[in-house]
Amino acid sequence: MSKQDKPIGKIAPYTHAAAGWGALRHVAQGMLRERVPPAGIGALLAQNQPDGFDCPGCAWPDRAHASTFEFCENGAKAVAAEATSRRVTAAFFAAPDHTVTELLRQSDHELEHHGRLTQPMVYDPASDRYVPVSWDDAFALVARELHALDDPDQAAFYTSGRASNEAAFLYQLFARAYGTNNFPDCSNMCHEATSRGLPPVVGAGKGTVTLDDFEHADAILIFGQNPATNHPRMLGELRACAKRGATIVSINPLRERGLERFADPQAMGEMLTGGSTHIATLFIQPRLGGDLALLKGVAKRLLEMDDAAALEGAHRLLDLDFIAAHTAFFDAFAADLRGEAWDVLVAEAGVPYAQIAQLAGIYARSERVIATWGMGITQHKHAVATIQMLSNLMLMRGNIGRPGAGLCPVRGHSNVQGDRTVGIEEQPTAAFLDRLRRVYGFEPPRHHGHDVVATIAAMEQGKVKVFIGLGGNFAVATPDTPRTFAALRSCALTVQIITKLNRSALVHGRAALILPTLGRTEIDLQQGVAQGVTVEDSMSMVHVSYGRNAPASPELLSEVAIVSRMAEATLGAGEGQGRDGLPWPAWRGDYALIRDEIEKVFDDFHDYNQRIAVPGGFHLTVAPRHRTWHTASGKAQFAVHAVPRDTPISRARQQHGERLLVMMTTRSHDQYNTTIYALDDRYRGVFGMRRVIFIHADDIAMLGMRAGDWVDVKSVWDDGVERRADGFMLVAYDIPRGCVAAYYPETNALVPLASVADGAGTPTSKSIPVLLFPGRMPEGGGR
Structure with missing residues (x-):
């Protein structure tokens, strides 16, 4: 191997305890890497505090929101990512090497580090670039494309777990008033x-x-x-x-x-x-x-x-x-x-x-x-x-x-549980829909909508033509990456409501919008008053969050404002009831009014505004915690399950023997979901690279290979489609024989769209039958 062919990174065992000085050092490095100004660094002290902002990372609860030092390494990275001084402006997209085609060649890590989006952009097919568009024209385009559909179910409304209760509630109300229950969301892919x-x-x-x-x-x-x-x-x-x-x-x-x-x-x-x-x-x-x-x-x-x-x-x-x-x-x-x-x-x-x-x-x-x-x-x-x-x-x-x-x-994103609680659900109950009808005076759709996997299939079949994403990075978070990319590109319109440039903005429909939004850490002024938003953590605590940093750009709108203005452009606005008379302008001017609406629909949110005024917020009732069982029998029910032995993995193993391995996708320590902050996974001893496969030493020997060899990976499925991911280094690791692990999103292409959890539709990203073949180091040295 010549000097220029050597991997940029290295594999070195990590012998220290987790966190400690290493965590503090990496927090400081992250702040420097993102060029976070002093005000942004100071904002860390307001994270998870009673009068501060909720961590934009995970959904682990806070100890009464009262600690003087209540943030972790990854929470600090999330804050640094939002507080970065880097900006993606109209001039960025106009640069000679920043066509969409050129930007697609960059890694997810590179895209993340361009910084914060500053103004709404629309795709110009003639130049293959994003160009500036006014907010009014952007919302008019959304309304025009939605009105052009033959059926409301030709639209899908995706939700990320970072959306607030207020934004998510308005989002589901807008989509249901429009006429669909197509709510793919990140919970479809995790819990x-x-x-x-x-x-x-x-x-x-x-x-x-x-x-x-x-x-x-x-x-x-x-x-x-x-x-x-x-x-x-x-x-x-x-x-x-x-x-x-x-x-x-x-x-x-x-x-x-x-x-x-x-x-x-x-x-x-x-x-x-x-x-x-x-x-x-x-x-x-x-x-x-x-x-x-x-x-x-x-x-x-x-x-x-x-x-x-x-x-x-x-x-x-x-x-x-x-x-x-x-x-x-x-x-x-x-x-x-x-x-x-x-x-x-x-x-x-x-x-x-x-x-x-x-x-x-x-x-x-x-x-x-x-x-x-x-x-x-x-x-x-x-x-x-x-x-x-x-x-x-x-x-x-x-x-x-x-x-x-x-x-x-333990949920992932900070409000993935709250979004479901306030109505982001493709399988809504009749009781919930009845309440919407009574409160708002329109008949919501009654049939079930599409989850994530069904949405991708529907886009492939031309049955979903407009895709709107409220946060997240749908294109790379999802399974079967080439199929997902092709499905998104078949849409008439794709809309991404995001804070930073990601691959989903570049894998777009015939028409496409980037609508940049405020982050959780930023001050949200409406009518001169700072607005708070609420989230629900993994333990059903609901609390309020107020941003502390100045917005990255004066042209940014909040998620609530973007959703309400899309709804107003599409459905109209007014003071009365009915799908064409919902008071969108009033709601976006005062988020307390949205919480009043949530209270009307969900009994458990009674006295919503009063209860979030208490430090730490309030706990939503979880019936089994009180030994109340809302099941068919009125009691907790034991369930009988056989241990399955005839599975896709067992059938693949019968065909390929011990060379058949089972892969799990996982995240590195320097990433959160699909956001790649840096290229280290220090607790696992990986530094400066991501294209690695963790595998038992005996399995390396069984394959006739050595640690450090490069391999290509193919998944084994029965639909005749070749799914592969090339150029991964073998890393000997403490993992059971027959099992391997690798990072996502690099290996999401190996997950068949049809391979989902029975009764849930969750992609089976932790049990993918694969074969490894000799390969070679990819361009970039495994980054």
Whole structure:
């Protein structure tokens, strides 16, 4: 390998604790890299404070919004990204090498670092460039294209989890008044299996715990989650739990550094002495897709232990009183457990029986248990069944609806849960639609709309012709990248409401708009009054957020203003009721009026404006937390699920043998969703590069290769379409044999559009059957 052919980055084991001085150093580097002015740096101290702004990153809750230092490394990166002094102006798009075709050649990392968009732009096909457009003309174009459709269902309204409750509520009201329930949103790609899996068994699609429960838990089981990268502030809670003696177990194919040792930047003692806290006491590494079998095995072992206790007249391990009073279908579930073969469970889990028994023992000894999970659980074909099996396990010992115990799905983007709560839902209930009709005087559409995967298919088929994205980066967040790109390009109009240039603005329809919006960190003045917006975190706390920074450009509009002006241009405006008479101008002038409207539609938001005035906001009712079960039986329901053995992966393995590997996509430490802040993943020992594949050393040998070799990747699917991603370096890593991991969005092209979670439609990005072939280093050295 010649000098110019060497990778730009390097692989070097990381031996330090997570966070600590390394986190503070990377925060400072991020601020310098983005050329953040002093005012933007100072704004960090207002993050997650009662009179400040909510973190624009993850949805982990804040400890009463009262800490003097309540931000994490990735939250600081998100603030730096918004507060950057870099600007994407009309002059940027006019530069000789900035046609859309030329910009598409840049990486996602390069696009991110051009900076903040400053004015609305429209695509000019003659020059292949974005050119300035007035806001009035932009909204007129949206209205004209929507009016030209033959059917409202030919439009799709995508929502990112960064949209506020106020913007999301107006967005769904606009689209439903227009006539469609086509609401693809980011939750379709992450926790949809949670939202669809939990309601039938416990009656609500949300978590049942609050932060206070972590103070009382005896054990915390963390499934398919990497808090150090995805929810760093969660590590502060886990550190406190570990210090008081709670047992923490990590169940994840990757043994993540952040769950081994953590140095809290807010703990002066640890920072000054170089100390750290051990977090997890046990690491269990199931093979990809093995969580359902693992959970069923733990439940089976718990039942066996309880049967033995009953025979001996000893203390029972099951909460029989809870099961009798609060659950249904336990006998059928227990019979299924007794009939399941241990060899099947062990083989499918990829975990030795001894470890399954060890986990069951920890669970049995712990009086109060919290189970948390992330996308390592939800992005599989059998994700709904897995989540319901986890619910089964928690119900067996009454660990739902009591202090210190419960279900804790940890969402990604800061308001992905809130958007769903206020109506971003392609499968709305009849009760919700009835309430909209009573409050607003129009008949909303009753049929279900498209989720993300269905929207892509509908665009391909010419059934969706207008795509409007309220935030996010749809083109690269979604699966089957070439198909998604082609689908977007087939649209008559694509609209991106964004803060920074991303690939979705460049993969556009015949007509296209970039509508730049204020960020969460920026002051939102309407009629001379600073407006606050509200969000709902992963634990159903709703609180208000006020920006602190000056807007990046005087031409920016808020999300609320953009949505309301699109609606006004399309539907008209007035003071009366009916789809053509909704008072859009009044709503965008005073966000408190929008919250009054939300209160009219959703009973749980009563006294909305008064309750968000309290520091920390208020908690939305989650019925199972109070042992109220809104299910078909009126009780929590045990669900019976067989461990599937005839799957696309098992069929592919029968065809290809041990060379068939299962890939999971994951994010690096220097990224948040599709936003690439920098090129390091320091906890995994990757620096200055992204095109890597984490693989067991024995699998490297099985392939006849060596660590550091370059490979091309092809997914195995039965539709005859070749899906490939070329030029990845093999990195030996602690991951189960037969499993590999790589970063998204680089590997999203390998996820077949048809490969989704049963009953949820979530892309199976954590279980992709793949083959590796000898390849070569790509241009750019693996960046």
